[in-house]
Amino acid sequence: MQQPFSPQTRLPSEWRQTPLTVVIPTYNEAENLAGISEAILGLGLSGLRLLIVDDNSPDGTGQMADDLAARFNRNGQARMSVLHRTGKGGLGTAYVAGMSQALAEGAEFVVQMDADFSHSPEYIPAMLGVILSTGADVVIGSRYVPGGSLDEGWSWWRRFLSWWANLYSRTLLGIRVRDMTAGFKLWRSSALQEIGLKNIRSNGYIFQVEMAYLCERLGFRIIEIPIHFEDRRIGQSKMDIPVKLESAWRVWELAWRHRKRERVGRTNAQIVSTDVLVDDGMLR
Numbered sequence: 432m433q434q435p436f437s438p439q440t441r442l443p444s445e446w447r448q449t450p451l452t453v454v455i456p457t458y459n460e461a462e463n464l465a466g467i468s469e470a471i472l473g474l475g476l477s478g479l480r481l482l483i484v485d486d487n488s489p490d491g492t493g494q495m496a497d498d499l500a501a502r503f504n505r506n507g508q509a510r511m512s513v514l515h516r517t518g519k520g521g522l523g524t525a526y527v528a529g530m531s532q533a534l535a536e537g538a539e540f541v542v543q544m545d546a547d548f549s550h551s552p553e554y555i556p557a558m559l560g561v562i563l564s565t566g567a568d569v570v571i572g573s574r575y576v577p578g579g580s581l582d583e584g585w586s587w588w589r590r591f592l593s594w595w596a597n598l599y600s601r602t603l604l605g606i607r608v609r610d611m612t613a614g615f616k617l618w619r620s621s622a623l624q625e626i627g628l629k630n631i632r633s634n635g636y637i638f639q640v641e642m643a644y645l646c647e648r649l650g651f652r653i654i655e656i657p658i659h660f661e662d663r664r665i666g667q668s669k670m671d672i673p674v675k676l677e678s679a680w681r682v683w684e685l686a687w688r689h690r691k692r693e694r695v696g697r698t699n700a701q702i703v704s705t706d707v708l709v710d711d712g713m714l715r
C-alpha cells in the first residue's frame with residue numbers, strides 16, 4: 432500500500448523556524464540518548480528545542496544529557512536543555528513538568544515522544560506540516576489508522592494487549608481517536624493550556640489516554656497520521672505489568688474526574704485521519 436504521506440516532508444523555510452519544543456522523558460536511556468538527540472537536532476528545524484526530563488537515572492542519562500546540551504549549545508545557542516528531577520516519578524508527571532516548562536519558555540508547539548526510537552524523529556517535520564497547514568490542535572502519530580503499522584517483531588500477545596487496551600478505553604470513554612495510548616504527539620500550545628496541565632494526574636500509559644480523552648471532551652481538532660512503530664532499539668521498557676494493570680481501572684477514575692469538563696462553545700471534536708492526506712504531508 433502506498434504511504435499516504437512521506438516521513439521526510441520538506442517544509443517551507445519559514446515553517447522550519449516555528450518555535451517548537453520536543454519533550455523527551457528519560458529513565459535509563461543512556462544508550463539511546465546521544466543518537467536520538469542528534470537525530471532530532473539534525474532535522475534542520477531552526478526553531479526546534481530539545482528538552483530532556485530525567486529522573487536521576489541510575490545509568491547516568493542525566494549527566495550525559497548535560498554533556499550533550501553543552502555540546503549543542505556552543506556559540507551561545509539554546510538548542511537543548513535538561514530538567515533534572517530527584518527520582519523516578521513516572522511518565523505522566525515527567526511530561527507535565529516538561530510541557531509546563533516548554534510553555535513557560537514560549538514554545539508555540541510541543542512534541543512528546545520516547546527516547547528509544549520507537550517514534551522516528553523523521554515524522555516530526557511531517558507532523559509540523561500537518562498542524563501548520565490545517566490549524567489542528569493536536570497531531571497524533573498513530574499505529575491504528577490506514578498506513579500505520581507495528582513492529583513486525585511484536586508477539587501476538589503484545590499486539591493483543593495493545594489492541595485490547597485501545598478497545599477497552601475507547602469503548603468505556605466513548606471516544607473515537609484510534610490510537611488511544613499513542614505516545615507520539617504534536618501539540619499546539621494553546622491546546623495544552625486549555626487542557627490545564629495541573630489537572631492531569633495520570634502516570635504511565637493512562638497519561639496518554641487521559642490527554643486523548645480531554646482532547647475529545649474539549650472539542651479539539653485532532654489529526655491522526657500513520658506511523659510505523661518500531662520496537663525500542665536498545666534497553667528495556669520501563670512500563671511493567673503493574674503499570675499496565677493500573678491503567679485499566681484508572682480509565683474509570685478519569686472518566687469520573689473529568690465528567691464536568693465541557694466543550695467551550697465548540698461542537699464535537701473533529702477527528703481526521705490519513706485518507707485526506709497527500710504526499711507532501713499537507714491536507715487536500
Ligand SMILES: Nc1nc2c(ncn2[C@@H]2O[C@H](COP(=O)(O)OP(=O)(O)O)[C@@H](O)[C@H]2O)c(=O)[nH]1
Binds near residue numbers: 457484519520667
Ligand atoms: N523521566 C521519566 N521518564 C520515564 C519514566 N518511565 C518511563 N520513562 C521514559 O518514557 C519513555 C517511554 O517509556 P518506555 O519504556 O519506552 O515505554 P514503552 O514504549 O511503552 O515500552 C522512555 O523515553 C522512558 O525512558 C519515568 O518514571 N520518568
Ligand SMILES: [Mg+2]
Binds near residue numbers: 549663
Ligand atoms: Mg518506548
